[in-house]
Amino acid sequence: MNTVVADITYRAMLGRKRIWLLILLPVALVALAALLRLINGHDEQTAVTLMKSFAIGTMLPLLGLIAGTGVIAPEIEDGTIIHLLSKPISRPVIAVTKFVVAASLVAVFAAVSTFAAAYLLTGSESGVATGFTLGALFGGIAYAAVFLLLGVLTRHAVAVGVIYALLWEGVVGGYVPGARKFSIQQWAQSLADQISSSPFFSSEVTLGFAVPAVVLVTVGAVVWTGQRLRSLSLTGDD
């Protein structure tokens, strides 16, 4: 962890237009919850559906994509990363720092809005708000790491990331039974299910599988990112 790298990365993410991308979906989630509360009143089933399909199923991977690729891909694209890489700091340390920034952004924006939305709909009933908040934190960390890796693997990180987030996580992970075990959103739901006692919700992936899977994917992606950064080649204009 390097505080100067973190400082520059936070400024890049929060001090410019990109912050609106991070704010947009969480605001939409809370607004949707408020609307549903007005229409349906206190409704646990609606809350669980909204959390599963929108908070964990849509917002979380997209926030992971925005933060994970955003902390590194634009710098590689425009060459500003040279400022960090031409210093006597090991590349894995830069990778870990970028991951911490991305994960913290996903955690704050996803977890806070998830809790606010679920609390609006259910209060503290059945642990839905707490469960999905911790689930969002848990899954958000893995998403941040995976999308960070994508940001150093390909120059088309955002396009590949959108396809992955929507197709694999959204469609395949959501509806194809066999693939669910290998979907980050299912791991997030597994933790949510463990904490929540709601009768409207049960996860198909056990916590015994989800926790090691998140740890493995997160650590693996960050280590791989560090290795990629060590060998990052910058070509000149000629």
Add this chain to the structure above:
Amino acid sequence: MTTTSSPVATRQGVLELAQVSRWYGNVVAVNDVTMTIGPGVTGLLGPNGAGKSTLLHMMAGFLAPSSGTATLDGRQIWHNHEIYRQIGLVPEKEAVYGFLTGWQFVLSSARLHGLPSPADAARRALDLVEMTDASGRRIETYSKGMRQRVKVAAALVHDPQVLLLDEPFNGMDPRQRLHLMDLVRRMGEDGRTILFSSHILEEVERVAHHIEVLVAGRHAASGDYREIRRRMADRPHLFRVRSSDDRRLAAALISDPASSAVTLAEQGVEVQVTDHARFTALLPRIARDLGVRLWQVSPTDEDLESVFSYLISGGAR
């Protein structure tokens, strides 16, 4: 291939490339280059697309040689982040963190280097490039020349033994250019190893005591700039002459040793001149004697690419 002898090899800050090649797929960007860059200012000269940036990136640890080795004081550069304690790099790309002020940018560089007094070092570096007054402004408000200078300040903040600059004078106004040239010269005189790339000969000869010429990825020439300048001036020149009677003029020119070949072309007479001074005196005299009117006399290969092509063809050896 010309290789600089390396009496400086035992001193600090010596960059060495040994049989370095770099290719992208089937395209060879740098081809079997061996050179030693020691203390003082060295200019890396070559036309656009010659492979200068590729070479510089290999020396800066941002590109692995496909074959051969690039070392600094005997230590491998690629995959060695500790090398940046000794190297300062000014990349050609203009991109810097526009949302930071000049001060924040240079200070961040000092802190990333882990310097004991980063603020003092940043102040010194900004002062050196005359950017102190503008350092409170965001970089996105800077002109191209100011960005370049703030990049130089960030590269100098840790007082590196080796400074690599990729086309550093691009986009600078004449006063800024002279100032940076003076700074580079002084740092070279202090015993630092400075390598900068350029496609402009005049730029290189004003600053560098030594020139390495790269053409089409190959090491074309190496040596003192005066020597290279002389070779460039002494090469055969091709002139195109248009006149009222090209045929008679060609017949007269071919009999004189000032030219080695005379061709009658559609656009006039093409003359391969080997003795420049003799030819320029001869041509008006012959034209007057023959009563031929000269309409146009123009050198056809004065562009830098032609000069470089001549150097690499071996004519200069």
